[in-house]
Amino acid sequence: MTRSLIVKATAGADDPERCSQAFTVAAAAAASGVSVSMWLTGEATWLAVAGQAESFSLPHATPLVDLIQVILASGTLVICQQCATRRDLEVEDLLPGVGISGATSFVAEVTAPDAQALVY
Numbered sequence: 001m002t003r004s005l006i007v008k009a010t011a012g013a014d015d016p017e018r019c020s021q022a023f024t025v026a027a028a029a030a031a032s033g034v035s036v037s038m039w040l041t042g043e044a045t046w047l048a049v050a051g052q053a054e055s056f057s058l059p060h061a062t063p064l065v066d067l068i069q070v071i072l073a074s075g076t077l078v079i080c081q082q083c084a085t086r087r088d089l090e091v092e093d094l095l096p097g098v099g100i101s102g103a104t105s106f107v108a109e110v111t112a113p114d115a116q117a118l119v120y
Contacts, residue, residue, distance in 0.1 A: 002035065002114060003034065003035075003114050003115070003116055004034070004035040004036070004037065004109075004112065004114055004115050004116070005026070005029045005034050005035065005036050005037070005115075005116050005117075005118065006036075006037045006038075006039065006106075006109050006110050006115055006116070006117040006118070007022055007025060007026040007029075007036065007037070007038045007039070007117075007118050007119075007120070008022075008038075008039045008040075008041060008106075008117065008118070008119045008120065009022035009023065009038065009039070009040050009041070009044035009047075009120050010041050010042045010043075010044060010119065010120065011042065011043055011044055011120065012040075012042070012043035012044040012045070012046050012047055012056075013043065013046070013055075013056055014043045015043075016056065016057075016058045016061075017058065018120050019044060019047070019056070019058075019064075019120070020058045020061045020062075020064070021120055022038075022044070022118075022120035023038075023064055023067040023068070023071070024061070024062060024067060025118065025120075026038045026067070026071050026075070027062075027066075027067040027068075027070040027071050029075075030070055030071050030073070030074045030075045031070055031074075033074075035075065036071060036074070036075030036076070037075060037076045037078065037109055038071050038075065038076065038077050038078070039078050039079070039080065039106055040077070040078070040079045040080065040083070041079070041080040041083050042083060045079045045080065045083040045084065045087060045089070046087070047064060047068075048077065048079045048094045048095055048098045049089065049093055049094060049095070050093065050094065050095050053065045053068055053095075068095065072095075072097045072098075076099065077095075077097065077098045077099070078098070078099045078100065078101050078105075079094065079098065079099070079100050079101075080100075080101075080102070080103075080106075081100055081101060081102040081103075082102070082103070084100045
């Protein structure tokens with residue numbers, strides 16, 4: 001059975017270590033061939049907006065821009081529909097390849113028999 005990993009990041013620049021950990025785990029899994037779906041909610045939502053990840057900084061951490069590229073190369077990156085709406089964000093505001101989806105889609109992913117979900 002092939003397992004998939006769903007990583008949900010709920011923190012952004014407001015909690016840089018937790019945020020960086022979520023992206024690092026998702027990118028490491030994607031780079032090793034695991035099927036990865038990363039969901040951004042709350043303040044993490046802003047990191048999917050073009051130009052925002054470049055301003056994120058955490059000493060001794062891989063830049064988020066690099067981690068995002070790894071995730072998008074073989075996995076999916078999605079922001080929460082409600083979070084996007086609260087921030088007046090549309091797909092056109094996001095990095096190429098990033099989608100917007102709702103709670104129903106998230107629940108479907110995390111309840112799949114082969115799924116492992118991590119929330120940061």
